[in-house]
Amino acid sequence: MNTPANPLVSIITPTYNRAEFIEQAVNSVLAQTYTNFELLIVDDGSTDNTRDLLEPALTDSRVRYSRQENQGQSVARNRALSEAKGDFVCFLDSDNYWPTEKLEKQVALFRQQPDYDVIYGDVVVIDEVGAEVTRNNMRRYSGQIARYMIRDNCVSMNTAMARRRCFDDLGAMSGKRRVADDYDLWLRFSARFRFLYVPEFFAYYRVMDDQISSDKTRRFDSNWQIITDFRREFPDAMSEQDFDLGFAAFHNRKARYLASQGSKGGALAEMLKALRLRPFRRASWRSLAAVLLK
Numbered sequence: 001m002n003t004p005a006n007p008l009v010s011i012i013t014p015t016y017n018r019a020e021f022i023e024q025a026v027n028s029v030l031a032q033t034y035t036n037f038e039l040l041i042v043d044d045g046s047t048d049n050t051r052d053l054l055e056p057a058l059t060d061s062r063v064r065y066s067r068q069e070n071q072g073q074s075v076a077r078n079r080a081l082s083e084a085k086g087d088f089v090c091f092l093d094s095d096n097y098w099p100t101e102k103l104e105k106q107v108a109l110f111r112q113q114p115d116y117d118v119i120y121g122d123v124v125v126i127d128e129v130g131a132e133v134t135r136n137n138m139r140r141y142s143g144q145i146a147r148y149m150i151r152d153n154c155v156s157m158n159t160a161m162a163r164r165r166c167f168d169d170l171g172a173m174s175g176k177r178r179v180a181d182d183y184d185l186w187l188r189f190s191a192r193f194r195f196l197y198v199p200e201f202f203a204y205y206r207v208m209d210d211q212i213s214s215d216k217t218r219r220f221d222s223n224w225q226i227i228t229d230f231r232r233e234f235p236d237a238m239s240e241q242d243f244d245l246g247f248a249a250f251h252n253r254k255a256r257y258l259a260s261q262g263s264k265g266g267a268l269a270e271m272l273k274a275l276r277l278r279p280f281r282r283a284s285w286r287s288l289a290a291v292l293l294k
Contacts, residue, residue, distance in 0.1 A: 001117075001163065003087075003110045009037040009103055009161070010086030014076035015094035019048040021206065026057045028097035034104035039063045040080035041094075045070030074173035074181045081172045090161045091182075095206045098158075102202050106161040109198065116142075117193035118186075120160040121202035128208050140197040146190040146237045150227055150246030152253065153183040155195070159202035160186070166193050179215065180222040187230050191237035220254050248278040 011029055015022055029039050039062055043050055046067075057063050068079060077091065088110070092098060106119050113119075122137040140154045148154060166189050174184045189195075227250060231243055238246075255270035 001114055001165075003107070003114060006036050007087035007107060007110075008085060009034070009088045009090060009107065010080075010084035010164075011037055011039045011090045011092055012077050012080040012084065013039065013041045013092050013094055014044055014073040014080070015041060015046060015050060016044040016070065016073070016076075017046045017048045017050070018094040019046070019050045019053055021095040022050055023053055023057075025092055025094050025097045026054065026063070028100070029092065030057065030060060030063075031100050032098070032103045033101050034107055037062060037103060038084070038086060040083060041065045042076035042080050043067040044073060044076045072175070072178050074175045074178070078172045078175065081167060084164070087164055088161050089164055089167060091157050092203075093158055095208065096158050097204050099201065099204075103161075105198075105200065106202070109196065110161070110163075113196055115194060116196040117166055118155070118160055118162045118189060118195045119198060120155050120195065121198045121200045123156050123159060123203045123205035124201050126204050126206050128206065130206075133207065135201065140199075142195055142197045144190070145195045146187070146234075147239075147242040147246065149187045149190040150230070150238065150243060151249035153180070153186060153223075154197075155182075155186040156203065156205065157182040157186075158205060162189070163193075177222045177225065179218045180226060183223060184226045184229075187226060188234070191230070191234040216257060220257070223250065244277045248274040251277070 013025060013029075018025075026039065026041070029037070041054065041063065043065065051065070051067070054065055058065055064083070066079065066083075068076065073093075081089065088107070090103070109119050110116070120140070122135070122140070124135055125133040127133050138152070138154055141148045145154070170188050170192060172185070173181050175181070176184070227246065230237070251270045251274035255267040255274065258270060259267035
C-alpha cells in the first residue's frame with residue numbers, strides 16, 4: 001500500500017492522574033522532527049491538575065483535549081480513535097515519552113516498506129523518577145507474526161505505528177477487560193496484517209507500582225481469555241499445531257511465575273496442561289524439572 005507524501009499521524013494519549021508525567025509525554029510529541037500530526041488527549045476523569053498543566057500545549061492547534069468520566073483507558077483510546085483523522089495511528093501513554101525522531105523514522109519506513117501495516121520497535125525501561133532500568137527487550141518478529149503473538153505479546157504499544165485501515169477493518173480496543181487490552185488488539189491485527197520490527201528504541205517506558213499491568217495474576221487471567229477468544233474467532237490465523245504451541249507456551253510461562261511465587265501445586269497443574277498439548281516439547285519438560293527441583 002502506498003504512503004501519502006506527507007501523511008497525517010494521529011497520536012492517542014489516554015490519561016488518568018498522571019500530572020507528574022504528562023508534560024514530559026506531551027512535550028516529547030511537540031518536539032518531534034515530523035510535524036504533521038494531531039495529538040488527541042483523552043482525560044479519563046483525572047482528579048489532579050492534569051488539565052491545568054496542559055494549558056500551554058493546548059495553544060498548539062495540533063493538540064486536542066477532551067474529558068470523560070472514568071471508564072478505563074480502552075474506552076479513552078476508542079473515543080480518540082473515533083475522532084482521529086490520520087493515515088496512521090500511534091499510542092503514547094501519559095507516563096511515557098518518545099525520542100524526537102520517532103515519527104519521522106516510522107513514516108520513512110512505511111514509504112520504504114509499503115507492504116507492512118504495523119511498524120514497531122524496542123523500549124528503554126525507566127523507573128518512576130526517570131532513571132534508566134534496562135535496554136534489554138524480549139525477542140520480537142516481523143512478517144506474519146500471529147504464531148509468535150499467540151505465545152506472548154511481543155508488540156510494545158508505545159512504539160507502534162499502524163495504518164488506519166487496520167482499525168477500520170478489525171476494530172479498535174475491545175474494551176472487554178481492563179488488563180492487557182493492547183495484547184488483544186495486536187493479536188487480532190496479527191491475524192490479517194504484516195508487522196515490521198525495527199531494532200531501535202522508539203519509546204521510553206516507565207514502570208510504576210500502581211500500573212494495572214503490574215498485577216501479573218490478573219494479566220495471566222486476561223491473556224488466557226484473549227488467546228482463547230482469538231482461537232475461536234480467527235481459526236485460520238495459523239495451524240492447529242501452532243495454536244497448541246502457543247497455548248503450551250502460555251501454560252509454561254504461568255507455571256514458571258507460580259513457581260516463583262511459591263505455588264508449587266499451581267505450577268505443576270499448569271505444566272501438566274502444557275504437556276498434554278505438546279508432550280514432546282523439550283521446553284515443557286525442562287520447565288517441569290525446574291518446578292520439581294525448587
